[in-house]
Amino acid sequence: MSAISLRWRRSLLPWWFMAPALIWLIVFFAVPLFNQLNVSLMSGNADAGYHSTWAFHTYWDAIRTYHVQFLRSLEYAAIATVIDLIIAFPLAYFLAFRAGRWRNFLLLLVIMPFFVSYVLRTVAWQLILNDNGWVADRLRDIGLVSQHGRLLATSTAVITGIAYNFLPFMVLPLYVSLERMDRRLLEAATDLYASRVTAFRKVTVPLAIPGIFAGSLLCFIPACGDYVNAALLGTSRQYMIGNVVQSKYLDVLDYPTAAALSFILMLLILVGIALYGRVLGSRNLMEAAA
Amino acid sequence: MSDREKIESALEQFFADERLSRRRFLGRGASLGLMAGGLATAISACGSIEGVTKRRLGALQQAAAGVNHPKVPIGTWEFSNWPLYIDKKVLKTFNQRYGGTVKYVEDINDNYEFFGKVRQQLQDGAPIGRDIVVLTDYMASRWVSSGYTMPIDRKNVPNGKNLTATLRSPGWDPKRQYSLPWQTYATGLAYNVKLTGRELRSIREFFNPEWKGRVTVLSDWHDSAGLAMLMRGIDPTTATVDRYLEAIDYVGQQNSKGQFRRFTGNDYTTDLTKGNVAIAMAYSGDVVQLQSDNPNLRFVFPEEGAMLAIDNMMIPEKAAHPYAAEVMMNFVYEPEIAARICDYVNYISPVDGVREILLRTDPGVGRNQLIFPDKATLERCHGYPALSSGDELLCNQAMAKVTGA
Helix, strand or coil, X not given: CHHHHHHHHHHHHXXXXXXXXXXXXHHHHHHHHHHHHHHHCEEEECCCEEEECCCCHHHHHHHHHHHHHHHHHHHHHHHHHHXXXXXXXXXXXXHHHHCHHHHHHHHHHHHHHHHCCHHHHHHXXXXXXXXXXXXXXXXXXXXXXXXXXXXXXCHHHHHHHHHHHHHHHHHHHHHHHHHCCCXXXXXXXXXXXXXXXXXXXXXXXXXXXXXXXXXXXXXXXXXXXXXXXXXXXCCHHHCCHHHHHHHHHXXXXXXXXXXXXXXXXXXXXXXXXXXXHHHHCHHHHHHHHC | CCHHHHHHHHHXXXXXXXXXXXXXXXXXXXXXXXXXXXXXXXXXXXXCEECCCCCCHHHHHHHXXXXXXXXXXXXXXXXXXXXXXXXXXXXXXXXXXXXXXXXXXXXXXXXXXXXXXXXXXXXXXXXXXXXXXXXXXXXXXXXXXXXXXXXXXXXXXXXXXXXXXXXXXXXXXXXXXXXXXXXXXXXXXXXXXXHHCCCCCCHHHHHCHHXXXXXXXXXXXXXXXXHHHHHCCCCCCCCCHHHHHHHHXXXXXXXXXXXXXXXXXXXXXXXXXXXXXXXXXXXXXXXXXXXXXXXXXXXXXXXXXXXXXXXXXXXECCCCCHHHHHHHHHHHCCHHHHHHHHHHHXXXXXXXXXXXXXXXXXXXXXXXXXXXXCHHHHHCEEECCCCCHHHHHHHHHHHHHHCCC
């Protein structure tokens, strides 16, 4: 009897450890997700109310009407992620290998922007990119912006804003994966007559892949759903799918379409991640992360 | 092989491939079935999002006639308003004079957005935690007709008699039993004379190719479509929904030509003061304030006419402190207090007697045509339409398409 109960208790133990996280996931993720799935299949209008009718056509209508914004979201998020990778890799490399006693201070600088609200930081970019500001003037001087051209309220501004806002999410995972690297591997590579470039290409980059993977996901996923940058730095011609969802929920009160749009975005991102993981090799990722 | 044998061998093949024993297969099938059944019942049990039952004006008026909010201590109560819409010192005076504490929250940035945030509670008949909210005509009328507001006990608001005559009887609340104007404002043409190089007078300037890409218009179709209609000589107050949809369509065509830099809410002010745009569709009171930063800014009531809107104080249904709310309403309808608010916010005050006070205390404001427009100007101003909520929704959807969201 007692043996059974002991075995029971043993087998229950991991569940007890997982319980807080599980309950959290169920209450704040699974239930709302399920609720939204239900909402996305309703039909009606704000006055008459919305009722479950298995209205799958909402999905089709949403894709047909808003495919431009979907593609734009993916495009902006992808460009911003690539920009972040290009900026963050040298930075993380420097932090991991060359920063010496400045390292902690520099890391603090990387996360410093988080002390200020996201929206405020984006509003600051409104002022930086402003038509009569220093940046726009200099770019006009060197001919990158035409005489009557502008920076603010263009896709350049929106992508810049996204890239800026998500940069720390790229730097930190990259830094972690580079910092953990065994330096002796580089020595071994040079001992085997690899040039520094080859050693970088064959040793450093492959070992940084988990960081690149984590960093690009952390940038790309929230960037896809972002609407603050497009709202503050862009125009209606730069609106992303997040702006549409926000307007559907709060202005037009069209909950089913808003929910359907959210699910489509989720699906697109999941498929994207699966492909991306396949390209980088998920087994390598798991092993490297372990 | 007979058909039956074929099926059996196919089944055997299936189980061999799947490496499932028959029992496990049945078990799994049953649990899947249970799950699917559970999902289906859960989905149908999740029910639906309730709609609105409109109440007739007569019933509303009757309900308001019997209202009685007894005198109680003020306590701690909450007032939701738009940003920068009061001189905060006025709140201090209120607390000192009547006791209690007013929690003044500037959390209304957009009528629809605010409604979107509290809609669920209002629908469920739950309190939204606020004792006064300030909403613009079309949203105010929607709240009143949906039964989301509590009648005002006008016995507690004797100063309500100072409400200026033209605002006393809107169609949706003819006796002002559910609402009292907070401020009124005109939507018109603001421009930076240094960038335009000349004075402007007409609504046509919004659509003039000369300013292509250097114009912002308001994303609220009541304003943008309203002004576009005035340009064509249509009265926006009495126009039908079809006229509005045409006007929204026209704004959309202009937008696809790149005429407008952005659709904005109140945030056009940054672009206008920074010189990013030459022309903005703007609210009169904002521009009075902006002029002190940038003297090149001008606001005109266009020659074709301007839109005139009222922001209304209302007590949400189930509010916990209706008496405190009424005392506050009474307080801000004292001409001296109304003058202090007007002197700070520079909008058009709905309270009679304010101008006389300001001519004495702050003549610059008292003489300002944007804050105290003369009779001829006011005659050119047109109120918002009284469309049904279904028609409002149509216009919202059409405008959302135009603004790209």
